[in-house]
Amino acid sequence: MLQPDFKLDFNTDEIYSVSDFLSLCHSSIENNIPTCWLRGEISNFSSPASGHWYFSLKDKQGQIRCAMFRLSQRNTKFIPENGMEVLLQAAPTLYQVRGDFQLIVRHIEPVGVGNLQAAFEQFKVKLRDEGLFDAQYKKSLPAVVNTIGVISSSNGAVIQDIIKVLNKRYPFAEILLFDCVVQGEGSAEKLAQAIYAADKSGRCDVLILARGGGSLEDLWAFNEELLARAIFATTTPIISAVGHETDTTIADFVADMRAPTPSAAAMLATPDRLELLTKLSKLHANLVQRTQQTLSHYQQQLNQLDLNLPSFNRQLNVFAQRLDELNTRLDYQVKITLNLHQGKLNTLFEQLKQHSPITSIKHKQQLNQLAKIQLNSHIKRTISQQQLNLSNLTQSLEKSIRHHLEQQQYKLARHSAGLHHLSPLNTLSRGYSISMREDNQVLDSVSQVKIGTLISTRLNDGKIYAKVEKIENN
Numbered sequence: 118m119l120q121p122d123f124k125l126d127f128n129t130d131e132i133y134s135v136s137d138f139l140s141l142c143h144s145s146i147e148n149n150i151p152t153c154w155l156r157g158e159i160s161n162f163s164s165p166a167s168g169h170w171y172f173s174l175k176d177k178q179g180q181i182r183c184a185m186f187r188l189s190q191r192n193t194k195f196i197p198e199n200g201m202e203v204l205l206q207a208a209p210t211l212y213q214v215r216g217d218f219q220l221i222v223r224h225i226e227p228v229g230v231g232n233l234q235a236a237f238e239q240f241k242v243k244l245r246d247e248g249l250f251d252a253q254y255k256k257s258l259p260a261v262v263n264t265i266g267v268i269s270s271s272n273g274a275v276i277q278d279i280i281k282v283l284n285k286r287y288p289f290a291e292i293l294l295f296d297c298v299v300q301g302e303g304s305a306e307k308l309a310q311a312i313y314a315a316d317k318s319g320r321c322d323v324l325i326l327a328r329g330g331g332s333l334e335d336l337w338a339f340n341e342e343l344l345a346r347a348i349f350a351t352t353t354p355i356i357s358a359v360g361h362e363t364d365t366t367i368a369d370f371v372a373d374m375r376a377p378t379p380s381a382a383a384m385l386a387t388p389d390r391l392e393l394l395t396k397l398s399k400l401h402a403n404l405v406q407r408t409q410q411t412l413s414h415y416q417q418q419l420n421q422l423d424l425n426l427p428s429f430n431r432q433l434n435v436f437a438q439r440l441d442e443l444n445t446r447l448d449y450q451v452k453i454t455l456n457l458h459q460g461k462l463n464t465l466f467e468q469l470k471q472h473s474p475i476t477s478i479k480h481k482q483q484l485n486q487l488a489k490i491q492l493n494s495h496i497k498r499t500i501s502q503q504q505l506n507l508s509n510l511t512q513s514l515e516k517s518i519r520h521h522l523e524q525q526q527y528k529l530a531r532h533s534a535g536l537h538h539l540s541p542l543n544t545l546s547r548g549y550s551i552s553m554r555e556d557n558q559v560l561d562s563v564s565q566v567k568i569g570t571l572i573s574t575r576l577n578d579g580k581i582y583a584k585v586e587k588i589e590n591n
Contacts, residue, residue: 136213143211146218152208155220156228159201172197174205174220183207185222193225194236194337202228234333237340240367244342249349249371256354256373259322262387264291266321266353268311269379271296275327275358279383287387293321299328305341312344316351323354323386326368327379330361339366348372358382545577563588 133141157174164170168187173180183205197203204227207220227235244250265283269275276294283290295311298304308326315324326348328339338344339359348355348371357372358379369375376382537543541551552560552574560566566585574581 139211139213139216143213146209146211150209152206152223154204154206156204157202159197159203160199162197162199164196170197170222172199174203182212182217182219183222184219185225189223195227195239197225204228237333237367240340240342240345241370244345244367244371249345254349256352258354258356258374258386262287262290262322264293264321265383265386266293266295266315266318266324267327268295268297268308268315268324269327270299273299273329275329275379278378278380279325279327282380282383283387286384290387293318300331300335300338304338305344308338309344309347312347312351312355316353321353323356324351325356325358325376325379325382325386326372327358327382328360329379336360336366339368341367344368345371356382356385542577545575551575563590 155174157176157180160173160175160180162170162172168190170185170190172183174183175181203225205220205222206224207222210219210221211217212219248254267276267279269279271294280292283292293315295315297307297311299308312324312326315321326339328336330336336359339357345367348357348368354373356374356376357366357368358376358381359366359368361378374385376385545551552572554560554566555571555573558565560572566572566588568585568588570585572583572585574583
């Protein structure tokens with residue numbers, strides 16, 4: 118093997134392990150490179166079950182790995198996609214397990230469009246693809262409205278505008294306000310709960326989800342997925358009236374109908390009182406006209422019938438005579454029918470007497486009595502026989518038990534004699550002894566004791582305690 122003709126000049130203290138070197142790089146990067154803002158394009162985006170985001174940020178000349186953990190995503194309203202240009206705030210670090218340089222992202226937003234607007238467009242596409250906007254799921258508004266449920270805040274001007282419109286347009290409807298906050302953290306959950314309560318109450322014919330105008334941030338509760346699915350799940354028709362005419366929310370697309378303003382929603386939900394009164398007047402006039410025409414027609418028919426009707430008294434006499442004739446014929450037919458049925462009844466009675474079951478019943482009673490006597494006699498004989506058998510079996514059992522007991526006693530005596538013959542105590546009685554140490558271990562070799570060891574010797578009639586003074590081997 119060839120030996121190198123040169124010698125490396127280094128100090129062994131300067132040699133790093135891989136993990137120590139990576140730790141040094143990790144500290145150097147985090148301590149010397151500050152948190153910074155970067156702009157680039159997303160690629161290789163993935164989101165595993167942990168909920169963390171992993172992707173690369175690249176431009177034309179290079180790329181860098183990025184990680185955004187789930188807790189940092191709380192204020193992010195959109196999901197990054199490959200090819201999306203973003204602006205992010207991140208801290209550089211070194212992932213020591215693989216030696217990868219990467220960025221830990223703390224904030225991210227799309228470039229060219231606001232964070233909320235991007236989230237709005239993504240969520241809109243998602244729900245549209247699921248079919249939540251389809252016309253086939255839209256419920257028609259009822260023709261008759263007795264109760265209107267309003268989901269809004271009691272402190273705003275929205276509910277007052279709705280009440281004012283309804284008082285002028287349709288004062289017959291009852292208004293139920295489901296008061297809840299319409300802006301801020303947790304408002305989407307509270308709006309969804311209010312919609313659920315209004316729908317499940319069964320008291321409302323139509324629901325109005327309303328609030329005044331505002332910025333996209335102010336109206337964001339109406340773009341949340343939780344509220345959209347609560348609107349889609351209602352069985353009561355619902356009108357969305359959020360913001361001004363130019364404002365559009367996810368709730369507008371999912372609701373059964375959209376109104377540009379809360380006041381317009383009140384008008385959509387109810388008919389106009391003046392229009393109803395006009396229709397009612399026309400219906401009343403048509404009803405009066407038709408009634409008069411019908412009365413005139415029937416009056417003409419009555420007049421015609423009156424001309425064709427004969428004298429009342431003469432007709433009455435004819436009916437009276439006819440009634441007398443029918444009454445006479447009825448009496449005659451009743452008498453004939455009664456005589457006929459009386460004869461049949463007498464014949465059936467005689468036949469019934471001939472087939473009377475009384476004789477048969479008496480005979481069967483006698484047979485039953487005889488069978489009862491025979492059964493009692495048989496039972497007594499059977500009991501006597503079984504008692505005799507029981508007595509014989511009892512005697513046999515007692516004899517067998519005595520015989521078996523004698524055999525077992527004999528075996529016990531024989532085994533006792535054998536055990537006594539093998540007993541160590543019987544051996545001791547023949548002049549033998551047993552020596553034991555203090556720990557009650559039986560001595561069977563001189564190697565188990567030393568000079569000075571205390572031992573005890575068991576004889577037939579007692580024990581001797583001694584100390585070993587001399588040991589001899591055979």
